[in-house]
Amino acid sequence: MRSRFNNNKKKFILMPFGIAALLAIISYVVMLLWNNLLPQILHVAPITFWQAMGIFILCKLLFGFGRGGGGAPWGRHRMEERFKGMTPEEKEEFKEKMKHRLCGWKRNHSENS
Template sequence: MKQIFYKGRFIFIPIAVAAFLSIISYVVMQLWNCLLPDVLHVTTITFWQAMGIFILCKILFGFGKGGGWRGGRGGGAPWMRNKMEERFKSMTPEQKEKFKQKMRDRTACGPWGSGGFDRDWDKFDTEEPKKETE
């Protein structure tokens, strides 16, 4: 029974993806053709143009759930979140506070952009705080 299901996935998944892409492209085409010609005075589009617009938007604006890497809470890869949660649980309260402060310092935007990241961002427990020079 498992072999039948395993072999069936190779047939079912591409068909499901093609069906989903077709439905989304049809919806994009209908929304475009019903709204935009009257509002923005653009021409109507075909099904294939709608599919291209959808794929282009996915390439430019991302796949998956919203949030992205700068999107705030819940963004990022699940494996990275789990890794950071495990690391955070094993820290002492002093290490947690140092880590939080270091992340605040790095994400704070000054007059010249972001604080920047160096390669050893996870070595916060061995670093001494940097002293500002005037």
């Protein structure tokens, strides 16, 4: 029992170093790709390692952390579960609310154009 605890303790201590190493490698790859492709294609300035790390973290926050399933990272599965538990009347009410919101946005958006 004691050896199992020590093994988990080692993993717990080494995990932050592994995560930091993985983040550093990915940031370096992002920096290399950016600096070798985008200045010639889009005429943007090269970036530093820390800027590449910031871009990578921002993308992960905006687009999700890859939970799988091919869905959007903003709670699609949770919404599907909630929708399954609704009665037909609740589903229709929800659809009407969303239609009103989206159609109102579309109408306001087209008026501004």
